[in-house]
Amino acid sequence: MAGTAEHDAMRRALANALRGPRGVNPQVGAVLLSPDGEIIAEGWHRGAGTPHAEVDALSQLAPGAARGATAIVTLEPCNHTGRTGPCSEALIAAGVTRVVYAIADPGDHSSGGGTRLRAAGVDVEAGVLAEEATALLDSWLTVQRLGRPHVTVKWAQSLDGRAAASDGTSQWITGPTARSDVHRRRAQADAIVAGTGTVLADDPALTARDDAGSLLPHQPVPVVIGTRPVPDGAALRRHPHAFLQYPGDPASGGLAAALEDLRRRGVQRVFVEGGPTVAASFLRERLADELLVYVAPVLLGGERLALHDIGVTTIGEAQRLAVASVTPLGDDLLFVAHPTPDLAGAGAPRAERGRVGTPSSEGDE
Template sequence: MHTQAENDAMLRAVELAVSRLGRTGANPTVGCVLLDRGQRIVGEGCHQRAGEPHAEIVALAAAGGRAAGGTAVVTLEPCNHTGRTGPCTEALRAAGIARVVYAVADPWLPAAGGAAALAAAGIEVVGGVLATEAGWANRFWLKNVTRARPWVTWKFGATLDGRIAAPDGTSRWITSAQARADAHRLRSTHDAVLVGAGTVRADDPHLGVRHGIGGRPPIRVVMASGSAGLPFAARVFDGTARTVLAVPDTYPDIEAPPNVELLAVKASDGRLAPDALLAGLLDLGIRSVLLEGGPVAASGFLTAGCVDEIVGYIAPALLGAGPGAVADVGVTTISEALRWEFRDCVRVGPDLRISAAPAGAGGAGGAAFAGADRGPAADRGRWLP
């Protein structure tokens, strides 16, 4: 059992964690709030980036001696190993923490076991509090650890009737300047942006971060069935950011610009296998991917079960004809529909931004979070970056 003060503190810890989503490299996004003996907040913190203090250490430094006898509320089970920083379990024990409330059990075996170590030290431990919300805030890292692939967000912009372009192919601009700026903010939270060669030929995208959004440029990934016809003069190959060209592993000797990395991927009939591509990207250190390709790329990832989140920008416009946001996904009757659950809907300028996750997937797109304590209904789905 946990108290209302601890529930509120966990909501704050989740907010702290999600503020660093996509910013912590190979490390999880974690938030921590410390309560004193009277369950008043005396310190808080989040993990900023790999190699820097964990959330618990930041919060303990803020609280000082006021944490003694109190409660640590943390979104991820405190680590029990020594890496570039020491074990958080030992720091909590040394600070005199009497109770630890955490959301998600640590699935990474080298760091797991923190709850047991704390209990062995005489500290009261409660787990699973708001695990769905906390899992969503840490969804990139959890996908990396539990599924050995990057998190994939499919982003698109469309009209009310689901069209991404007019019949003549024109598409600039379906959505508003505000929506486009918001989409660039979304880009800035992902390690890489992924498109197909068809999108490069048709739109010549740069795939950088603009509209006043700061941060490092995402890695640009282009999928191609081969180098034939690839416009290497396109902006995506301009060398201003790390660029990866993914091609079938059966394709011989591709000549690409020296600033482009080649990634050989298992393919079938010239089409890259999404799961193999994602495994290769994780090997390159890419832990989250924003899929911005056209309808064929989207259908390939969807049918392979390789999309974890959909973010759509919907403009209040109708075209009546033109390409849709997604191509054939193998559905022939309504009972076969790919079912998703809305997580969020926000007005962005004149448009709507919707977010959805696979139905029944839990907070981070994995069954590990099903059945967890979800907390008050009013708080569900509010932790989008």
């Protein structure tokens, strides 16, 4: 059973993982402990084609210095040869006697490192700080398990569930603190999605900006769902990235097809905030992994609901959610929730393992 020193080392490994770039490969961190529990080396995956986190940590030591050590890793050591060799074999060769990892590698070709290590006589423990590691790798894990990007659906609403006043005005329901939080989250996404109705009605820029209105360094690719053309003078056409447009026809699985194309383009994290119709479409097709609902203490009344029909006709069909957090943002509240396990990913078939178009372990491409 992992002790305090190993839990502390896993927290440090998670921090190390964040030092690596976020992309099609997972962010992974590692820490090596001496037999008496002291940190002797650290590592992280620094990008495609570079040594994996465990090997990066081992490279900090002289030959033989890792003998008897414990390796703490945020993701199960890989068991395959891609552009780099299998980390399980590297740990065995280095004389590591115990390996602790947070979550199992879901890849078909890269998984099995824990089994290989045990077969070589290495003591292996899995699941230490698994929740924290899962949160770190949520988008990568979604791609591996479901074959599509991780989808966050966001909307802002009044306390009575409206997205706009009766005349259609909606700026601003929430306050500046909540809006700043939205832009920060936009900048963490690879793509931002809006429907043509929102594009035509509100002319959004779909950019991520700081409090002064300047563009943040990372900008998500804008995506439009719907068949109506984007006007020549639309703010969207001045976005740093050219926008992508998909018809999104639910009758032909349009959203799933759009997500599949985005995955092929290297998109792992999608941020949906393009109006009540598009938000409802993702929920109706069970394609949402995370919900961000910003609630302002105002009452608007009227028919401008924040969410349109999601296919629920009776209480037994209600989409149940697990609330992860409720955070005050100025006068507003942010609810972060996730579909319960029986609903997660129900709208899209799970990809066959080994056929997902994204590498299944760090450094594969």
